[in-house]
Amino acid sequence: SSQASFNFSMPAANTTLTANFNTVYTVTYSVIGGNGSLAATVNGTAISSGSSVVAGSDVVFTATPANGYKVKEWKANGTVVSGNTSNNYTVEDIAANTTVNVEFELITYTLTFIVKATDNTLLEGASININSETIVTNASGEATIDLAPGTYDYTVTLQDYLDVTESVTITNANVTENVEMSHVGIVEGDFAQFSVYPNPFSNEITISNPQIVKSVSISAINGQVLSIIETEGKASINTENLPVGMYLITFESHNGERFISKMVKN
The missing domain is CATH 2.60.40.1930 (Macroglobulin (MG2) domain)
Incomplete structure (x- = not known):
């Protein structure tokens, strides 16, 4: 039996009983900041946070992000698990009390602005205000920002050019937004x-x-x-x-x- 107590019927003869003990460790786990759930299993059997696990066992953790989220990072005993942003993490051959946490983040997509003058000249140094952030175009007239799906208002400004105020919608893919700016006071x-x-x-x-x-x-x-x-x-x-x-x-x-x-x- 692997139970902590054992009922024994004494036979009509001398008998020796031997108790063998396994080392166990406590496994605790939780989600940091919500936006998903976390479960754990040992040998295919679900365990709750705070359970005791026999030394040498493999503990498999499965993260389930909420809609629109993904795994940002795993932590084992407070240390980030490098290179793992998948939905699964395994503690192999457990040999100490272990705490595992997972954190989720919004799934984002890259929004690329390409800013040109009306004559198709690429404009460097244009400031784009979007989602309470400001990004600036490079020598190729481009500026990028990572955003979650949604509709965003933006304003593009550049000295000697007319401001451009528009909106852009991001669904579930990267987006390129072309912006045309008119020069103020152009003489030709x-x-x-x-x-x-x-x-x-x-x-x-x-x-x-x-x-x-x-x-x-x-x-x-x-x-x-x-x-x-x-x-x-x-x-x-x-x-x-x-x-x-x-x-x-x-x-x-x-x-x-x-x-x-x-x-x-x-």
Whole structure:
């Protein structure tokens, strides 16, 4: 018998009883921080945390992450088990009291931003604010961040370029997000000899070459369009009803080219 007590019927003869003892060790286990469960078995039989296990046994631990999570790391007696982020961990030939912990983390995917100007020039140094973090594009116009599935708002900023505010959705795969930024005050083509003044302005903006302008779009600094005006060759734009503040004024030519100016009303 392997029980701690044993009932014996004494025969009508001298008898010798021998008790053999096995060394046992205590096995405790738990999950750090939740988001999953942990179970243990010895020789295929489930054991609870705090159980005694015979020395030399193999103890098999099985982690079950919650939906959207994975194993981050295992710890044995407080030390991280290097190189094991699988759902299983085995203590072989147990020879001491042992504590095993497992910790889970969200499954994340890589979001890659590629930021270009309207002429396809890759833009270095653009700041991208997303999920309360800021990442910056490299010389290839790229910046990356690891995020859990979900929808995230982001804003891209770069000196002399119009801010871009959009959102991106990550499901269960890596995502590449292409961003196009418009240069503020670019002077070429139809607008090579173009100017607007004064800046700051008050109740009126004057156009130097009104004949080349088809329409004017007035936007808040976050890109929200407030009004679109068909100029019809007029040399001035009435801004009397605009509140004091900073605006992005986009002038579009009859050929579809654009001139963007950051202007302030005082």
